[in-house]
Amino acid sequence: GAGVSQSPSNKVTEKGKDVELRCDPISGHTALYWYRQSLGQGLEFLIYFQGNSAPDKSGLPSDRFSAERTGGSVSTLTIQRTQQEDSAVYLCASSRQGSGANVLTFGAGSRLTVL
Amino acid sequence: EDQVTQSPEALRLQEGESSSLNCSYTVSGLRGLFWYRQDPGKGPEFLFTLYSAGEEKEKERLKATLTKKESFLHITAPKPEDSATYLCAVPPNSGYALNFGKGTSLLVTP
Incomplete structure (x- = not known):
């Protein structure tokens, strides 16, 4: 596609529920990153995928967070027991x-609200 | 620990009032310094990459410069449409994910 597509754009859930966030990267882009941006905070790295290599999960804040990337394209970030x-x-x-030296193209983001 | 610090946190300018934003970094062996612009409700949008001290890049009213310890984003005669959050980022010494600063929120009033 022309850009990075994320869905849903907004998600409101209750504490304890699981959520899935989807990312469809630009066609031909082999690297995919997930970041989290909290109010008043900078972008926090979560996970990085590159081709068929094992993902870099060093930024995931807890074992409730996981992500997968199927077929080297679409990625899903799952948060359990929100x-x-x-x-x-x-x-x-x-x-x-x-390489970290390459230009990243971002999607518009998925805003998650946990009540 | 790699660190990126941006100042000021917020800046309010009148249209036409030039100023500069600062980004200081502590990573050694710099492999590029990136500037992004983020509008409300949108993801960051790439502006510039600088690789070596003394390098400068320009785009419309924006000019980015780089020294061995910091980068400046100069805004000349800003317009209200330049209002946004400006983010600075550097690659870490190891790994691939860019380390971002917390950004400078710029408001340009008519």
């Missing part, structure tokens, strides 16, 4: 290569 502190905007980005 907590109020999980409320944030979850941003997905993709780039042509896996």
